[in-house]
Amino acid sequence: MSVWRRLIDRAMTGVAILTVVVVLLPLFAIFAYLVYKGIGSINLAFLTQIPKPVGEPGGGMANAIVGSMVILFIASLLGVPLGIGAGVFLSEYGRNRFGDVVRFVSDVLNGVPSIVIGVVAFALIVLRQKHFSAIAGGVALAIMMVPTIARTTEQMMLLVPQAIREAAYGLGVSRWRTTISVTLRTATSGVITGVMLAFARVAGETAPLLFTTLGNQFWNRDINQPTAALSLQVYTYALSPFDDWHRQAWAGALVLIVLIVAAVSAVRFVVRRGTLAGA
C-alpha cells in the first residue's frame, strides 16, 4: 500500500471511531449524571416505602415503581399482540392499496405527540368511566407502541426469504400456519428488537399518563383506580420547591432507567438462550 492510501485508511478509521464516541457520549453523560445525582438518595426506604407527606423527610417511591410496572404490563399486553398482528398483516397480506393506507396511518400515528394520545385516552376512557386508572394509562402507552412494533415486524418479516415460505408450502403447510410457525418464527429476534424499542420508548413517557393514570401518593392494588408511576412522580417532585423531593426525583429517574435496561436485558438473555448454534 502506498503511503497516501495508508494515510487515508487511518484517517477514515479515525473518523469512524470519532462518530461512535460522539454518538455514545450523550448516553454515558446522562447515565453518569443520573448516577451522580441519584445514587445518594437510593436506599431501602426509597425502594420499599411510599411517599411521606410534604415536610416529613424520608419515604420512597415503592408505589410508583410497582405502578410503572403494572402500567407497562397492561400496555405491553395490549400493544405487543396488536402491533405484531398488524406487522404480520402488512408484510404477508398487505401488498395492496389497503396495506398502503394502514402503513400511512401507522406512520402518522407514530408522529402524533404523546400528549395528544394522552388526551385521546382521557376522552375515550377516563371521561366515560369518570375516574383515572392504570388501564387508561396502559391503553395510551399501548397506542404509542403499536406503530413502532407494526413497522419493525413488517420489515423483519419481509427480510425472511421467499424460499423459506416456499419450503413450508412445499410440505403442504397452509398459508396462515406458514406465516405464524415459519415466517414469524424466523423473524423472531428482529421482531423482539422492535418490541423492546417500543417498550423502552414508552416506559419513560410522562405526558400520556398525566390525564390517564394521574398518579397516586398511596398504595393502590386496583388497576381501575388512579395509579402512581415513576415518570409522573419524577415530574411532580422535580417541579416541587423542596430539595428533598428534588433528590428523590433524581433517584426515581435513575431507578426508571435501570428498570428499563434490566427489562430489555432480561428479554435478550431469555431469547439468546433459546437460540440454537448456527442459527
Add this chain to the structure above:
Amino acid sequence: MGVGITVERLNAFYGKTQALFDINLNVAANHATALIGPSGCGKSTFIRCLNRMHETIPEARVEGAVQIGEFSVYNGTSATQLRRRVGMVFQKPNPFPTMSIYDNVAAGLKLNGVRNRKQLEGIVEKSLESAALWQEVKDSLHKKSGASLSGGQQQRLCIARALAVQPEVLLMDEPCSALDPISTGKIEELIFQLKEQYTIVIVTHNMQQAARVAEFTGFFLLGKLIEFDKTEKVFTNPSDKRTEDYVTGRFG
C-alpha cells in the same frame, strides 16, 4: 410407493405472458425423469405446476389437466393436500434457519398437527437415514440449527424434510446447482436409491446428470416440450434436430 403422473394439454401463464404451451407428458411411477433445456424454457414452471407451487406467485394461472396417482391436481384437490403427496426440493437449500435439525425434518408433520413424539422420532430418523444424513447429524439433532450445516448437508436435510411427510412423488428443481461435485455425487446416489420408493422428476442444467440418474428425459425449449423419450434415446439418437443441437452443445 410412487405413483405415475399424467399431464394433458397443460398451458401456464404469468399475467399475459404464456410460459408453457400444450404440454403432454406421462411420468412413469418409481422412475426418475429428467427435464433439461436452456434457462427460461419453462422447466421450473412446469415442475411447479405439478404441485401447484406456481400459485404462490400472483397472476400466475394454469389451464389443462394433471393427474397424479388418483389425484386430479386441478380438480377437487386442495393445494395443501396435494403437496403432502408431492414433495419438493428446491434449487438452493432452504432449511428453516431458526429450527433445529430435528425440527426441520419434523416440520411438515408437526405443522400439520402430528404430536405423537414416538412416531415423530421414528420418522425423523428414517427420513435422515434415507437422505444419507443420519450418521453425520445424529449427535446434534436438537443442538444445531439447520442453517449451521454445510451446503450439501443442508440440501440432504431438505430432502429428508420432504421425505418425512411420506410423499409419493418427489420434485427436484435443480437440486445440485448450488453444490460442489462431491455433494452432487452424494445426492445423485441418493436419487438412485429413492426411486425405488418414489417417483422422481428432476430439473437439471447438467446433461451428464440427467444421463446418469434418469430413465426418461424431456427436452424443453421456449415453453414447449420438444422431445420426451428414454434418456438413452434422447442423448444418442434424438428424433428432433433442436434436441440434437442442444445435447451436443451447439446452443444453450
